[in-house]
Amino acid sequence: MGEFRMPSLGADMATGTLLEWRVHPGDAVSRGDVIAVVDTDKAAIEAEVWESGVVEELLVPEGTRVPVGTVLARLRAGEAAAGAAAPPPPAAPPTVAEVAEVAEVAEVAEVAKAAEVAKVAEVAEVAEVAEVAEVAEVTETPEVPEIPAMPAAPILPWDGADGRVRASPAARRLAALRGIDLSSVTGTGPQGAVVRADVEHAPRLTQLPHRPRVSPLAARMAEELGIGLASVAGTGRDGAVTRADVERAAAGRKAAAAAEPGPGPARDRTAAMREAIAAAVARSKREIPHYYLWTHVELRDTLAWLAAENAKRTMEERILPAALLLKATALALRDFPELNGFWIDGTFRPGGGIHLGVAVFQRGGGLVAPAILDADTKPLGALMRELGDVVRRARAGGLRGAEITSATITVTSLGDRGAEGVLGVIYPPQVAIVGFGRIMERPWAEEGMVGVRPVVDLTLAADHRVSDGHRGSLFLEKVATLLHKPEEL
Amino acid sequence: MSQMETRAAVLNALRHIAPEVGEDELDPAGNLREQADLDSMDYMNFIVALGKDFGVEIPEADYPRLATLDGCVAYLAERVPQPA
Numbered sequence: 001m002g003e004f005r006m007p008s009l010g011a012d013m014a015t016g017t018l019l020e021w022r023v024h025p026g027d028a029v030s031r032g033d034v035i036a037v038v039d040t041d042k043a044a045i046e047a048e049v050w051e052s053g054v055v056e057e058l059l060v061p062e063g064t065r066v067p068v069g070t071v072l073a074r075l076r077a078g079e080a081a082a083g084a085a086a087p088p089p090p091a092a093p094p095t096v097a098e099v100a101e102v103a104e105v106a107e108v109a110e111v112a113k114a115a116e117v118a119k120v121a122e123v124a125e126v127a128e129v130a131e132v133a134e135v136a137e138v139t140e141t142p143e144v145p146e147i148p149a150m151p152a153a154p155i156l157p158w159d160g161a162d163g164r165v166r167a168s169p170a171a172r173r174l175a176a177l178r179g180i181d182l183s184s185v186t187g188t189g190p191q192g193a194v195v196r197a198d199v200e201h202a203p204r205l206t207q208l209p210h211r212p213r214v215s216p217l218a219a220r221m222a223e224e225l226g227i228g229l230a231s232v233a234g235t236g237r238d239g240a241v242t243r244a245d246v247e248r249a250a251a252g253r254k255a256a257a258a259a260e261p262g263p264g265p266a267r268d269r270t271a272a273m274r275e276a277i278a279a280a281v282a283r284s285k286r287e288i289p290h291y292y293l294w295t296h297v298e299l300r301d302t303l304a305w306l307a308a309e310n311a312k313r314t315m316e317e318r319i320l321p322a323a324l325l326l327k328a329t330a331l332a333l334r335d336f337p338e339l340n341g342f343w344i345d346g347t348f349r350p351g352g353g354i355h356l357g358v359a360v361f362q363r364g365g366g367l368v369a370p371a372i373l374d375a376d377t378k379p380l381g382a383l384m385r386e387l388g389d390v391v392r393r394a395r396a397g398g399l400r401g402a403e404i405t406s407a408t409i410t411v412t413s414l415g416d417r418g419a420e421g422v423l424g425v426i427y428p429p430q431v432a433i434v435g436f437g438r439i440m441e442r443p444w445a446e447e448g449m450v451g452v453r454p455v456v457d458l459t460l461a462a463d464h465r466v467s468d469g470h471r472g473s474l475f476l477e478k479v480a481t482l483l484h485k486p487e488e489l
Numbered sequence: 490m491s492q493m494e495t496r497a498a499v500l501n502a503l504r505h506i507a508p509e510v511g512e513d514e515l516d517p518a519g520n521l522r523e524q525a526d527l528d529s530m531d532y533m534n535f536i537v538a539l540g541k542d543f544g545v546e547i548p549e550a551d552y553p554r555l556a557t558l559d560g561c562v563a564y565l566a567e568r569v570p571q572p573a
Contacts, residue, residue: 307549310549311548311549311550314546315533315536315537315540315546315547316537318533318549320529320530320533321529322529322530361528363507363509363526364509387530388530388533388534391530392534415528415529415530416528416529417522417523417528417529
């Protein structure tokens with residue numbers, strides 16, 4: 001008999017919310033199948049199962065927040081039993097370590113039977129305690145906002161606070177694809193959030209764009225009141241929405257809200273992400289002795305080569321400078337294995353490939369760093385496509401667990417509107433982070449002459465337990481050399 | 490396609506990338522990327538969407554002309570054949 005547990009999707013993850021099941025009891029699953037969507041506070045991640053079999057029982061309902069390692073479903077070894085003995089995914093080392101750590105801390109907190117966390121409801125709080133205990137030596141248990149383990153009855157999809165619909169990233173993506181107004185969908189997820197299944201069952205609109213007919217006054221009023229026009233039945237000419245219709249809708253919503261009190265203060269998503277990031281960076285700065293190096297790389301000929309290359313490509317196939325920077329970093333890492341891997345249990349473990357975690361900022365705050373696997377082996381065009389794909393999914397939802405846990409090093413690139421440079425914070429248990437600032441025109445001295453050239457600030461923050469400044473400098477030099485031969489990237 | 494329709498289509502493409510940006514918050518003559526907080530990847534996706542919607546291939550050299558909402562509308566009006 002197999003078990004599917006809440007995966008650890010990063011050093012900063014102590015608990016996760018089971019957002020959505022993609023399987024039902026009785027379904028056959030194969031190793032690598034996505035069977036659930038998990039919210040890590042930073043992103044909604046598609047979680048894979050690592051053994052084959054038949055889903056016997058789903059133990060945790062959608063919308064439940066549970067500690068990492070909690071058994072979410074039971075699997076019965078199926079006909080394809082050969083797969084059941086397969087080893088865990090490549091991301092296993094940090095994952096296992098993290099799970100162990102969480103379990104250990106839970107014990108320290110003297111919580112009985114932390115292993116039997118299948119009975120989840122009470123344990124949601126335990127994880128919070130564990131998280132706090134890990135973060136700092138707290139003398140007293142601070143007040144922790146309580147998270148409802150089960151969603152209450154579906155409430156109105158509108159979040160009064162900011163006037164936006166609560167919806168999972170996958171739901172947003174699907175709704176946008178199908179041209180469905182989220183405000184017209186009744187959410188059944190946590191806090192009445194709209195989840196993917198809700199959108200799937202919602203009627204499609206026939207046309208895009210789908211602006212309802214509406215009087216300007218009614219439109220302004222609806223906006224002020226945070227009412228989705230698509231959800232208002234129009235009684236004006238040709239079904240146009242009038243001011244009276246909006247007023248009626250607002251009154252109806254108020255009445256419904258009064259009749260059905262919400263389940264207490266919602267856990268604010270941005271705040272939750274900040275907490276998750278805080279836990280990771282605090283651990284990093286507490287445990288990892290960083291050293292920092294930086295240099296400047298002149299890019300005139302490199303960018304000229306790229307412009308010529310892009311002129312030959314269609315819009316979709318064009319390559320952004322970021323892809324060049326990533327590829328050069330990945331190739332350089334082949335010669336510097338001490339920057340590419342993990343520090344676990346007091347020793348360095350080299351990464352089993354060069355998997356670049358790419359820091360992607362999220363609209364509305366926070367960031368997530370999905371990995372581009374084996375980035376050193378991928379041609380530029382393929383690397384660019386993958387970069388576009390992970391950035392899109394990091395923002396819209398749909399990252400997979402393996403993508404979140406397998407990065408062997410992180411690269412943060414501020415893009416062409418960012419600051420001049422960035423000295424990163426290493427993401428534990430990784431041992432280095434490479435930073436690229438904005439490519440900007442600067443005075444550049446060469447062979448006794450000064451000219452204006454595009455220049456990028458290249459930095460390295462690395463773990464001094466594993467490498468030192470001399471090797472780090474050689475690494476930066478290698479990246480610069482590679483960037484000067486873009487045709488070989 | 491009228492100028493209003495072109496403008497609506499440009500805004501629609503933008504909405505898919507930056508859904509939180511309200512039409513009335515946009516200065517049509519101001520820098521689109523700054524106002525909508527588009528990084529280079531977002532901007533590239535925006536251009537690709539415009540190219541698809543309007544059926545034109547937009548060379549990279551023309552990107553500076555697509556820096557503002559007004560610029561996009563003017564550029565597309567010029568590139569897209571008008572009905573006789």
